[in-house]
Amino acid sequence: xxxxxxAIFASGxxxxxxxxxxxxxxxxxxxxxxxxxxxxxxGVVDIANREKVPVLILKKERFHRGDAYVPELIAAGIQFLxxxxxxxxxxxxLIRAYPEKIINIHPALLxxxxxxxxxxxHVHEAVIANQETESGITIxxxxxxxxxxxxxxxxxxxVQPEDTPATLAVKITELEHRYFPEQIEKTVLLQNPR
Ligand code: GRF
Numbered sequence: 001x002x003x004x005x006x007a008i009f010a011s012g013x014x015x016x017x018x019x020x021x022x023x024x025x026x027x028x029x030x031x032x033x034x035x036x037x038x039x040x041x042x043g044v045v046d047i048a049n050r051e052k053v054p055v056l057i058l059k060k061e062r063f064h065r066g067d068a069y070v071p072e073l074i075a076a077g078i079q080f081l082x083x084x085x086x087x088x089x090x091x092x093x094l095i096r097a098y099p100e101k102i103i104n105i106h107p108a109l110l111x112x113x114x115x116x117x118x119x120x121x122h123v124h125e126a127v128i129a130n131q132e133t134e135s136g137i138t139i140x141x142x143x144x145x146x147x148x149x150x151x152x153x154x155x156x157x158x159v160q161p162e163d164t165p166a167t168l169a170v171k172i173t174e175l176e177h178r179y180f181p182e183q184i185e186k187t188v189l190l191q192n193p194r
Contacts, residue, residue: 005033007078009086014044016084021051023181059127068094080188102142105174105180110138114147124165132159137175153183
């Protein structure tokens with residue numbers, strides 16, 4: 001069976017990246033072949049080094065107004081991109097190189113609480129401020145707008161009156177770690193039937 005190398009794009013701690021790397025460690029087809037980040041000091045880079053996964057650090061100018069590093073991704077044989085806390089918008093040249101092959105996880109029930117600036121604690125603060133009774137995660141295809149592409153998966157969790165943005169973040173992170181790896185596997189294998 002042909003190998004299916006995937007790249008994870010992340011800007012932060014990388015807890016999702018860590019779970020994804022572990023999930024695919026012994027997978028017969030899919031493997032995490034590259035960690036891509038815009039921050040050389042991000043926690044995800046430490047995780048990549050520890051897991052011996054190659055790292056590509058992006059420069060803003062080339063990513064947004066150049067070739068978006070498509071040549072490097074193609075040269076590395078990358079077949080699929082996973083955004084796990086990547087804060088830059090994906091440029092059209094990269095979306096065209098990987099049509100329907102870039103997915104993102106968002107820590108809320110899109111289409112609500114999405115869009116520019118809605119990431120991390122900002123999302124949970126808005127959900128709590130609006131006294132929502134539930135929140136959750138959304139995994140979606142990436143298109144040229146923030147948090148906008150076709151929704152692939154959602155999982156809900158209750159928001160209790162005593163919840164704070166911090167306690168909600170813990171519940172959401174648990175959902176992400178539980179569901180994102182298997183949804184990646186499902187999506188990649190659906191596109192590459194054996
Ligand atoms: C997660 O909350 C995810 O939903 C969002 O960015 C965060 C990544 O967290 N897209 P981590 O760096 O994987 O811990």
